[in-house]
Amino acid sequence: xxxxxxxxxxxxxxxxxxxxxxxxxxxxxxxxxxxxxxxxxxxxxxxxxxxxxxxxxxxxxxxxxxxxxxxxxxxxxxxxxxxxxxxxxxxxxxxxxxxxxxxxxxxxxxxxxxxxxxxxxxxxxxxxxxxxxxxxxxxxxxxxxxxxxxxxxxxxxxxxxxxxxxxxxxxxxxxxxxxxxxxxxxxxxxxxxxxxxxxxxxxxxxxxxxxxxxxxxxxxxxxxxxxxxxxxxxxxxxxxxxxxxxxxxxxxxxxxxxxxxxxxxxxxxxxxxxxxxxxxxxxxxxxxxxxxxxxxxxxxxxxxxxxxxxxxxxxxxxxxxxxxxxxxxxxxxxxxxxxxxxxxxxxxxxxxxxxxxxxxxxxxxxxxxxx
Amino acid sequence: xxxxxxxxxxxxxxxxxxxxxxxxxxxxxxxxxxxxxxxxxxxxxxxxxxxxxxxxxxxxxxxxxxxxxxxxxxxxxxxxxxxxxxxxxxxxxxxxxxxxxxxxxxxxxxxxxxxxxxxxxxxxxxxxxxxxxxxxxxxxxxxxxxxxxxxxxxxxxxxxxxxxxxxxxxxxxxxxxxxxxxxxxxxxxxxxxxxxxxxxxxxxxxxxxxxxxxxxxxxxxxxxxxxxxxxxxxxxxxxxxxxxxxxxxxxxxxxxxxxxxxxxxxxxxxxxxxxxxxxxxxxxxxxxxxxxxxxxxxxxxxxxxxxxxxxxxxxxxxxxxxxxxxxxxxxxxxxxxxxxxxxxxxxxxxxxxxxxxxxxxxxxxxxxxxx
Numbered sequence: 001x002x003x004x005x006x007x008x009x010x011x012x013x014x015x016x017x018x019x020x021x022x023x024x025x026x027x028x029x030x031x032x033x034x035x036x037x038x039x040x041x042x043x044x045x046x047x048x049x050x051x052x053x054x055x056x057x058x059x060x061x062x063x064x065x066x067x068x069x070x071x072x073x074x075x076x077x078x079x080x081x082x083x084x085x086x087x088x089x090x091x092x093x094x095x096x097x098x099x100x101x102x103x104x105x106x107x108x109x110x111x112x113x114x115x116x117x118x119x120x121x122x123x124x125x126x127x128x129x130x131x132x133x134x135x136x137x138x139x140x141x142x143x144x145x146x147x148x149x150x151x152x153x154x155x156x157x158x159x160x161x162x163x164x165x166x167x168x169x170x171x172x173x174x175x176x177x178x179x180x181x182x183x184x185x186x187x188x189x190x191x192x193x194x195x196x197x198x199x200x201x202x203x204x205x206x207x208x209x210x211x212x213x214x215x216x217x218x219x220x221x222x223x224x225x226x227x228x229x230x231x232x233x234x235x236x237x238x239x240x241x242x243x244x245x246x247x248x249x250x251x252x253x254x255x256x257x258x259x260x261x262x263x264x265x266x267x268x269x270x271x272x273x274x275x276x277x278x279x280x281x282x283x284x285x286x287x288x289x290x291x292x293x294x295x296x297x298x299x300x301x302x303x304x305x306x307x308x309x310x311x312x313x314x315x316x317x318x319x320x321x322x323x324x325x326x327x328x329x330x331x332x333x334x335x336x337x338x339x340x341x342x343x344x345x346x347x348x349x350x351x352x353x354x355x356x357x358x359x360x361x362x363x364x365x366x367x368x369x370x371x
Numbered sequence: 372x373x374x375x376x377x378x379x380x381x382x383x384x385x386x387x388x389x390x391x392x393x394x395x396x397x398x399x400x401x402x403x404x405x406x407x408x409x410x411x412x413x414x415x416x417x418x419x420x421x422x423x424x425x426x427x428x429x430x431x432x433x434x435x436x437x438x439x440x441x442x443x444x445x446x447x448x449x450x451x452x453x454x455x456x457x458x459x460x461x462x463x464x465x466x467x468x469x470x471x472x473x474x475x476x477x478x479x480x481x482x483x484x485x486x487x488x489x490x491x492x493x494x495x496x497x498x499x500x501x502x503x504x505x506x507x508x509x510x511x512x513x514x515x516x517x518x519x520x521x522x523x524x525x526x527x528x529x530x531x532x533x534x535x536x537x538x539x540x541x542x543x544x545x546x547x548x549x550x551x552x553x554x555x556x557x558x559x560x561x562x563x564x565x566x567x568x569x570x571x572x573x574x575x576x577x578x579x580x581x582x583x584x585x586x587x588x589x590x591x592x593x594x595x596x597x598x599x600x601x602x603x604x605x606x607x608x609x610x611x612x613x614x615x616x617x618x619x620x621x622x623x624x625x626x627x628x629x630x631x632x633x634x635x636x637x638x639x640x641x642x643x644x645x646x647x648x649x650x651x652x653x654x655x656x657x658x659x660x661x662x663x664x665x666x667x668x669x670x671x672x673x674x675x676x677x678x679x680x681x682x683x684x685x686x687x688x689x690x691x692x693x694x695x696x697x698x699x700x701x702x703x704x705x706x707x708x709x710x711x712x713x714x715x716x717x718x719x720x721x722x723x724x725x726x727x728x729x730x731x732x733x734x735x736x737x738x739x740x741x742x
Contacts, residue, residue, distance in 0.1 A: 295689055323667050
């Protein structure tokens with residue numbers, strides 16, 4: 001079979017898998033996804049194997065169909081990824097996945113690469129937990145070490161009664177306690193590394209969350225000192241290289257008056273990189289495909305400014321989005337509406353940051369985009 | 372079912388259908404194609420109904436699945452399109468298709484809109500045919516009135532023995548004879564008209580054919596006087612409006628020292644518009660979908676220069692294409708190689724026309740792109 005007809009298997013069939021497939025067909029690939037849900041958004045554009053990640057027969061079908069494998073979310077079981085990696089090229093590697101799945105190991109990786117993190121403790125008992133809260137001071141944040149996303153599995157502690165309540169609700173799982181450091185904004189860095197070891201970064205993205213879910217992104221992130229960016233990029237490059245990472249990796253940061261604090265990483269394409277789809281460059285989806293398939297990376301340098309707003313819970317009529325301006329680009333995921341669910345996003349791009357901000361504000365008036 | 376989950380049916384499942392589907396998913400549509408071949412390139416990204424266009428049960432399945440219908444090639448039987456149009460919104464209309472399927476009617480439409488054509492005759496007998504050849508002078512060109520594409524169904528007549536041979540080989544079908552008018556180059560105009568009657572044009576494209584098959588496109592077409600372009604656009608707009616046309620229409624022209632001569636039209640997305648996919652504007656595929664679905668059209672104004680080269684018969688390794696430069700963008704159709712078959716294309720774009728020409732020349736060194 002020629003390189004141009006290879007099939008890429010994706011663990012997960014959500015919107016990220018869907019957008020990976022849409023980006024990968026022009027390069028000649030085919031796509032097969034494994035997902036427990038028969039209503040997975042990727043099924044419109046990929047063969048869908050419905051099954052649990054732990055289901056060996058489903059995994060065998062994936063192995064039969066796929067020449068190489070990747071994943072679209074970081075909470076796929078490590079054992080599943082390790083089992084598949086024994087049979088097919090699989091990127092990012094199980095080691096990168098393991099490091100990203102546990103907030104403690106993740107922080108240790110950041111520290112080893114010189115990326116600053118919040119003061120933190122990893123308590124092993126309620127006593128250690130309460131001591132950690134006392135040491136780090138109030139307020140502080142408690143998070144489960146595993147399976148957190150979109151603000152799930154975490155709580156802010158403002159008092160010692162809060163602390164005891166948090167232990168009661170989350171203490172059944174390994175926890176991490178972080179000092180609360182006031183921040184002025186949030187940003188992210190989307191990196192990609194090829195099999196040849198080439199590393200590229202997209203422009204830094206400023207992100208606004210609401211209720212723990214990303215609401216809007218703006219790139220390049222305004223007002224980030226060049227030195228902070230270049231230092232963080234050097235260290236992120238070292239982090240990627242230390243994992244022998246292949247594919248797209250997103251790193252989220254808090255911006256504080258004294259510098260960047262590294263929050264977490266996602267070993268996959270990331271919501272804060274969706275603006276790359278309409279920015280006149282190689283999208284994060286295409287570059288992830290290029291990277292895992294051993295192809296040269298495409299350009300990541302944005303000319304001008306770009307923005308993105310998520311459509312959450314409900315979705316406007318396509319006509320209303322496209323009528324906003326010629327700059328508004330719609331990306332729907334083919335999902336049924338449900339409160340809190342990411343149903344799509346709108347991208348905008350302009351030579352002027354003010355125009356991008358105006359366009360995002362315009363879009364925010366639509367159902368699902370504002371409220 | 373909400374407007375965002377409508378399914379678009381496409382008659383034909385070739386690369387044009389494939390690229391229509393890839394462009395339409397982000398707008399929330401699903402796709403189903405009807406094609407006689409079980410190996411249709413669109414099947415990777417759309418539900419494929421395998422059946423003849425004349426097969427009523429296949430058509431019934433298409434009607435059941437599709438909320439609106441379009442076609443990707445102009446040689447689908449008119450009766451099929453008319454039958455489907457009785458049950459579902461179908462664009463472009465059967466009238467537009469009829470006008471484009473017959474070279475005589477096509478020329479009459481061009482003339483009615485004020486678009487100049489070659490001197491021509493439509494002979495009804497061998498005697499009329501030979502008289503037409505004598506009147507129009509040698510050399511001249513004979514074409515079947517129907518079912519011609521990529522140079523098929525036509526012949527150049529350089530002598531009266533040629534004429535008799537052409538009659539013997541093509542005279543079983545209605546013919547058209549055209550005077551040969553020396554031309555300096557070929558170009559095309561990709562137009563799109565919405566259900567609201569909005570008409571937009573992409574920049575004029577210069578095209579180079581070899582063996583009757585498009586080899587490369589360059590946009591904007593260099594050295595086309597602005598007055599020629601604006602006059603032709605006004606008349607093309609009138610043509611689209613006279614058909615109550617909805618969707619993308621391509622019109623091909625010959626450039627002669629004294630002006631443009633209108634060659635033919637294709638009531639569909641067109642190979643000479645493939646460069647629009649990577650030009651930072653709304654592609655012809657997305658604008659066709661927007662038009663037929665009643666959505667506002669997207670921008671068609673190119674900033675800079677763009678080019679396209681077809682991959683014919685054989686296909687280079689993706690790695691070799693992407694390694695040429697960051698500007699080379701690959702579009703493969705998922706087809707098995709076969710001599711003369713369009714397997715994909717490469718798009719390039721730059722602020723400079725010289726760079727686009729250099730990039731096309733670089734690409735021409737690859738298998739399938741040159742030779």
